[in-house]
Amino acid sequence: xxxxxxxTIEYDGTNYHGWQRQKNASTxxxxxxxxxxxxxxxxxxxxxxxxxxxxxxxxxxxxxxxIDSKLTSEIFxxxxxxxxxxxIVIKDCxxxxxxxxxxxxxxxxxxxxxxxxRPFPTALFRHYAWHIKKELDLNxxxxxxxxxxxxxxxxxxxxxxxxxxxxxxxxxxxxxxxKGSSGHLVFSIxxxxxxxxxxxxxxxxxxxxxLGKTSPTDFCDILHSxxxxxxxxxxxxxxxxxxxxxxxxxxx
Amino acid sequence: xxxxxxxTIEYDGTNYHGWQRQKNASTxxxxxxxxxxxxxxxxxxxxxxxxxxxxxxxxxxxxxxxIDSKLTSEIFxxxxxxxxxxxIVIKDCxxxxxxxxxxxxxxxxxxxxxxxxRPFPTALFRHYAWHIKKELDLNxxxxxxxxxxxxxxxxxxxxxxxxxxxxxxxxxxxxxxxKGSSGHLVFSIxxxxxxxxxxxxxxxxxxxxxLGKTSPTDFCDILHSxxxxxxxxxxxxxxxxxxxxxxxxxxx
Numbered sequence: 162x163x164x165x166x167x168x169t170i171e172y173d174g175t176n177y178h179g180w181q182r183q184k185n186a187s188t189x190x191x192x193x194x195x196x197x198x199x200x201x202x203x204x205x206x207x208x209x210x211x212x213x214x215x216x217x218x219x220x221x222x223x224x225x226x227x228i229d230s231k232l233t234s235e236i237f238x239x240x241x242x243x244x245x246x247x248x249i250v251i252k253d254c255x256x257x258x259x260x261x262x263x264x265x266x267x268x269x270x271x272x273x274x275x276x277x278x279r280p281f282p283t284a285l286f287r288h289y290a291w292h293i294k295k296e297l298d299l300n301x302x303x304x305x306x307x308x309x310x311x312x313x314x315x316x317x318x319x320x321x322x323x324x325x326x327x328x329x330x331x332x333x334x335x336x337x338x339x340k341g342s343s344g345h346l347v348f349s350i351x352x353x354x355x356x357x358x359x360x361x362x363x364x365x366x367x368x369x370x371x372l373g374k375t376s377p378t379d380f381c382d383i384l385h386s387x388x389x390x391x392x393x394x395x396x397x398x399x400x401x402x403x404x405x406x407x408x409x410x411x412x413x
Numbered sequence: 414x415x416x417x418x419x420x421t422i423e424y425d426g427t428n429y430h431g432w433q434r435q436k437n438a439s440t441x442x443x444x445x446x447x448x449x450x451x452x453x454x455x456x457x458x459x460x461x462x463x464x465x466x467x468x469x470x471x472x473x474x475x476x477x478x479x480i481d482s483k484l485t486s487e488i489f490x491x492x493x494x495x496x497x498x499x500x501i502v503i504k505d506c507x508x509x510x511x512x513x514x515x516x517x518x519x520x521x522x523x524x525x526x527x528x529x530x531r532p533f534p535t536a537l538f539r540h541y542a543w544h545i546k547k548e549l550d551l552n553x554x555x556x557x558x559x560x561x562x563x564x565x566x567x568x569x570x571x572x573x574x575x576x577x578x579x580x581x582x583x584x585x586x587x588x589x590x591x592k593g594s595s596g597h598l599v600f601s602i603x604x605x606x607x608x609x610x611x612x613x614x615x616x617x618x619x620x621x622x623x624l625g626k627t628s629p630t631d632f633c634d635i636l637h638s639x640x641x642x643x644x645x646x647x648x649x650x651x652x653x654x655x656x657x658x659x660x661x662x663x664x665x
Contacts, residue, residue: 171536218537242534250536282494284423284502285470285541 163229165261166237168193168207169253170222175288175399176248180213180222189213189249193224196244200237201230210263210270210406214358216398218289221252223406225263263406269333271351271405272360274396276368279344290345291364291400297346297371299337305370305380306335309350309363316387318366320358320395328387330354337367349404358395366393415481417513418489420445420459421505422474427540427651428500432465432474441465441501445476448496452489453482462515462522462658466610468650470541473504475658477515515658521585523603523657524612526648528620531596542597543616543652549598549623551589557622557632558587561602561615568639570618572610572647580639582606589619601656610647618645 170189178186182194193207209224232240238254245251275290277283282292309332316328334351348364366383369375375383375393383391422441430438434446445459461476484492490506497503527542529535534544561584568580586603600616618635621627627635627645635643 171533173536173539220537247534247539248536250534252533281423281504282499282502284425284500285472287425287499289537 162231163227163259164234165225165227165257165259166234167253167255167257167261167263168224168226168241168251170219170224171250171252172219172222173248173288174213174216174218177215179215179217180209180211180219189219189222190224192245192249193241193251196241197226197228197237199244200240201228201232203228203230208263210267210403211355213401213403214398217401217403218399219403221405222403223263223408225257225261227259266408267354267406268409269351269353269407270355270403271334271349271407272355273402273404274348274350274360274364275400275402276346276348276364277344278346286345288399291368291397293368293371295372297368298373299339299346299371301373301377302367302371303337305367305377306337306348308377308381308384309335313384314387315356315359315384317383317385317389317392318359318362319356319389320362321389323357328356330356330359360401361396361398362389362392364396364400368396369393414483415479415511416486417477417479417509417511418486419505419507419509419513419515420476420478420493420503422471422476423502423504424471424474425500425540426465426468426470429467431467431469432461432463432471441471441474442476444497444501445493445503448493449478449480449489451496452492453480453484455480455482460515462519462655463607465653465655466650469653469655470651471655473657474655475515475660477509477513479511518660519606519658520661521603521605521659522607522655523586523601523659524607525654525656526600526602526612526616527652527654528598528600528616529596530598538597540651543620543649545620545623547624549620550625551591551598551623553625553629554619554623555589557619557629558589560629560633560636561587565636566639567608567611567636569635569637569641569644570611570614571608571641572614573641575609580608582608582611612653613648613650614641614644616648616652620648621645 180189182191205226207224207226234254234256241251277290278293312331330352332352336349432441434443457478459476459478486506486508493503529542529544564583584604588601
């Protein structure tokens with residue numbers, strides 16, 4: 162029986178070379194594909210909503226695969242969870258319409274970036290946040306962030322060496338909020354798509370603004386320059402989380 | 414110059430055999446003592462507010478050590494942080510009065526225990542929470558918890574094989590709250606002292622109540638039985654955090 166199965170996946174990216182399958186390197190996609198092959202003796206491709214880089218985490222990565230099998234989606238969920246390491250969890254597995262495609266059908270994605278802004282580093286969140294020692298000015302960061310909203314050519318925030326036909330993306334939502342009282346900041350961004358390293362390059366530049374190295378007006382100029390060399394450094398991968406992937410007509 | 418230095422320490426207990434120095438095993442106390450020895454060529458004992466077991470974490474463990482050194486507390490803080498691994502952070506180091514003793518002077522301690530109550534396990538918090546699959550009844554757990562408040566003989570919740578002269582402790586505060594919307598629960602308890610494994614044995618028993626295996630009245634009977642065999646299983650170490658240590662006249 163041909164089935165199209167949709168996975169919701171949480172993973173701790175610390176020990177992976179990112180989502181995408183690679184020869185001679187452990188990746189999330191490769192690990193899940195190997196588990197499916199162990200269960201079914203079939204070699205399948207698991208298509209994710211998009212790649213995440215080495216060290217980047219996901220609360221809700223979405224992927225799908227098509228397979229000829231009598232196993233139910235519930236059996237797949239239990240079986241895969243018993244085969245993959247504890248740093249990958251299949252939160253949900255559902256049979257979906259043949260036409261569902263985890264990448265092509267995405268309407269938007271939400272990424273969160275976690276910063277720990279306090280004088281001393283963190284032992285407990287060292288794999289899950291970027292430690293910034295000096296106090297950040299959140300108001301100027303928020304002022305700059307407003308320039309991101311709407312449809313823009315985001316070339317200034319694309320990883321150098323990336324070649325895409327179309328660097329235009331639509332940013333629907335952007336926010337920066339504090340969590341608790343211990344300097345924990347969460348930057349959140351929703352867009353219809355992201356260029357390679359776009360969130361981390363935006364965060365690196367926003368942190369320069371929070372530190373007073375760049376002004377919110379400069380940020381607007383950087384965006385419009387479409388020139389990567391104008392923007393700040395790339396924020397480290399461990400602070401980045403793929404929080405949610407949205408699809409037309411809801412998430413299922 | 415003889416100095417008495419007070420440390421505030423955050424640690425991720427995942428890779429340690431607990432706080433207390435052991436031969437042939439990596440511990441938090443042993444790691445900090447080795448770093449002090451590397452800085453000063455002096456062998457000192459770092460006295461913690463109390464032990465934590467293997468796998469248990471701390472946001473704010475307090476410790477002190479006495480040393481003959483001209484180095485300032487700020488130099489000690491920087492030096493120790495550069496010498497200990499990233500899963501230990503010296504958040505603060507202060508010169509204190511000679512009379513300060515990190516264990517004897519404790520007025521109370523706060524422990525938090527994190528539970529993830531949802532059908533699927535967690536990849537991201539696997540080292541920082543106990544995953545309980547079935548839905549817990551928080552109201553009956555809260556009803557039972559009230560029996561903990563006040564001064565009691567807590568022998569029923571002491572690790573078997575422990576021998577203390579006095580198993581009576583005073584529990585000042587106890588709470589159970591939800592954090593966010595994803596099944597994250599935090600049990601918090603403040604007492605003037607804790608018996609070995611007391612928090613984890615209480616949590617194990619409270620989870621039995623949340624699952625309907627034991628009633629809140631039973632919980633009261635278990636406490637008064639002073640008999641460890643009456644209580645539930647010990648909750649796993651990875652959910653436990655030493656949150657705060659309080660001292661007479663404030664925390665400094």
